Amino acid sequence: MMDHQAKKLEELVASNEKTPKKSKKTRFVAITSGKGGVGKSTISSNLAYTLAQKGLNVGIFDADIGLANLDVMFNVKIKKNILHVLKGEATVKDILIPITRNLILIPGESGDEILKYSDMALFERFMQEAQVLDKLDIMIIDTGAGIGEHIQMFLNAADDVVVVTVPDPAAITDAYATIKTIATLRDDIGMIMNQVKNEREAVAVFEKIKKVADANIGGGLDLKLLGKINSDVKVANSIKQRALFSALYPSSIATKDIEQIAAKIAAKLERNVLVTSNESGLSGLFRRLMEHF
Ligand SMILES: Nc1ncnc2c1ncn2[C@@H]1O[C@H](COP(=O)(O)OP(=O)(O)O)[C@@H](O)[C@H]1O
Numbered sequence: 001m002m003d004h005q006a007k008k009l010e011e012l013v014a015s016n017e018k019t020p021k022k023s024k025k026t027r028f029v030a031i032t033s034g035k036g037g038v039g040k041s042t043i044s045s046n047l048a049y050t051l052a053q054k055g056l057n058v059g060i061f062d063a064d065i066g067l068a069n070l071d072v073m074f075n076v077k078i079k080k081n082i083l084h085v086l087k088g089e090a091t092v093k094d095i096l097i098p099i100t101r102n103l104i105l106i107p108g109e110s111g112d113e114i115l116k117y118s119d120m121a122l123f124e125r126f127m128q129e130a131q132v133l134d135k136l137d138i139m140i141i142d143t144g145a146g147i148g149e150h151i152q153m154f155l156n157a158a159d160d161v162v163v164v165t166v167p168d169p170a171a172i173t174d175a176y177a178t179i180k181t182i183a184t185l186r187d188d189i190g191m192i193m194n195q196v197k198n199e200r201e202a203v204a205v206f207e208k209i210k211k212v213a214d215a216n217i218g219g220g221l222d223l224k225l226l227g228k229i230n231s232d233v234k235v236a237n238s239i240k241q242r243a244l245f246s247a248l249y250p251s252s253i254a255t256k257d258i259e260q261i262a263a264k265i266a267a268k269l270e271r272n273v274l275v276t277s278n279e280s281g282l283s284g285l286f287r288r289l290m291e292h293f
């Protein structure tokens with residue numbers, strides 16, 4: 001399965017591991033969905049912001065470059081992305097976009113291009129440069145919808161995988177199909193019910209999905225409801241204004257919802273655990289991507 005190039009990359013990553021420098025252990029959280037337009041980027045951006053407001057060092061990796069993604073959510077212009085770095089056309093520092101004090105946007109790539117890299121010298125430089133991000137406590141990865149091979153790569157590399165859905169039947173069907181595929185990669189999957197009327201609706205939709213999943217997927221599947229976000233015109237309006245709803249409307253129900261989700265994720269962080277710098281931040285993400293390739 002693994003071609004020559006990937007093997008060479010893996011060896012390179014392994015050789016970098018000898019660096020004795022110790023860094024923070026970064027938790028990688030991938031946000032994904034079956035259907036597009038269900039709120040992945042809305043949730044990723046507001047979750048990242050909320051975690052950063054708690055004082056955590058947060059990176060948000062845009063793995064779904066295209067129209068109206070994180071650049072829109074954060075109202076920034078992305079000129080170059082990780083691919084430019086891998087090609088030697090930019091440094092890691094050039095592409096990073098600071099959003100707030102503890103929050104940094106990493107313009108990423110959908111995945112399939114990342115592993116095509118032939119220039120080992122550049123990749124080595126990339127892994128070294130990527131160490132500027134090894135202070136991250138958490139990295140949120142906003143993936144594309146669906147379950148393409150390159151998305152699976154991120155889902156494999158993450159500590160937490162979160163499937164977002166809205167309560168309409170088409171989205172639920174697609175969410176279920178996605179869960180079924182992810183279940184072949186890992187047992188633990190979290191769900192966020194977006195655009196619901198209330199907690200009761202969120203739990204009802206989740207229970208429906210869980211029942212079908214338990215009956216048909218079975219095994220050791222550990223599907224959990226991580227949280228819900230109410231449907232709120234304030235959320236849609238904030239996006240139109242290119243602002244984060246959690247910043248614009250701190251006392252809205254949607255903000256309380258995102259805060260609850262953030263608290264659950266923050267509770268999983270293993271603080272004060274030190275690892276080698278190749279296991280943290282952006283280099284950590286790439287090391288994992290290589291491992292699972
Ligand atoms: N909780 C919500 N309440 C109201 N509208 C929402 C909510 N979440 C998302 N939306 C709407 O859905 C659209 C798509 O969200 P987005 O985060 O871009 O989805 P994705 O990244 O999954 O494609 C947003 O532009 C917004 O108008």
Ligand SMILES: [Mg+2]
Pocket residue numbers: 040041042064068069070
């Ligand atoms: Mg998106």
